[in-house]
Amino acid sequence: MVRYVKEGNIFTLSGVKCYAHGCNCVGAMGKGIALQFKMKYPQMYRLYKTKCADGTFTVGDVFEYVTGDEHIYNLGTQKSWKTKAELEAIRKSVDTMLKLATQDNVKSIAMPKIGAGLGGLNWCDVKAVIEDVALKYPDIELVVVENYKEKCRF
Template sequence: MINYIEYGDIFALPDVHCYAHGCNCAGAMGKGIALQFRRKYPDMYLQYKKLCKDGAFKLGDIFEYRLNDEYVYNLGTQKDWKTKATLDALRISVWKMLESATKQNITAIAMPKIGAGLGGLVWEDVKYVLEAAALHFPDIDIIVVENYQQVNGI
C-alpha cells in the first residue's frame, strides 16, 4: 500500500527505519535529498561512490546500505547528474528493492517523490510505476513524502 504525505521529512516519520531514493550512477550526491542522505550516512556515500567509480552501480540497480536498524535503498535511476531519470530504470530498481525488502521482512519504506525532483520525471508517471509495483508487495507500506518540510525546525 502507498501512503502519500503532502509535506514532511522522511527521516522524521515515526516507526520508519527504511528509506529509498533515486541516485545517479556517476557517484554524485550533491543536491536535493541525495545530499541529505550523503550527510546522514557518510560511509554509505563512500561505498556508493566507489561502486560508481568501479562501474558496479548501473541503471536499474540497487545499492543496499544498513546501519544498525536502518536500511537505505539507493536506486540507480539516472545515468549521471546531468541526465534525467528513466522510468525503466525506476521500474526495475523499485521492483528489486521491494523483492529485497520482502526477504528482509521490512514492512515500511519512506521515500521522496523519487525521480520526479532533480531526476526530471513526471510525478504522475512515477506514481503509476510505484502503484503498479506496490500491488505485488501488499505487505510493504510505501510512504511517499511529496514535499520536503523541516520538522520542529531541525
C-alpha cells in the same frame, strides 16, 4: 501499499527506519535529498561512490546499505546528475528494492517522490509506476513524501 504524505521529512516520520531515494550512477550526491543521505550516512556514500567508479552500480540497480536496524535503498534512477531519470529504471529498482525488503522482513520504507525532482520526470508518470510495482508487495508500506518540509521548531 503506497501511502502519500503531502509534505514532511522522510527522516522524521514516526515508526519508519528504512529509506529509499533515487540516485545517479556517477557517484554524485551534491543536491536535494541525496545530499541529506550523504551527510547522514557518510560510510554509505563512500561505498556508493566506489560502486559507481568501478561500474557495479548502474541504471536500474539497487545498492542496499544496512546499518543497525536501518536499511537504505539507493535506487539507480538516472545515468548522471546531468541526465533525466528513466521510468524503466525506476520500475526495475523499486521492484528489486521491494524484493530485498521482503527477504529482510522490512515492513515500511519512506522515500521522496523519486525521479520527479532533480530527475526531471512527470510525477504522475512516476507515481503510476510505483503504484503498479507496489501492488505485487502488499505487505510492505511505501510512504512517499511528496514535498520536503522541515517542521518548525520553536
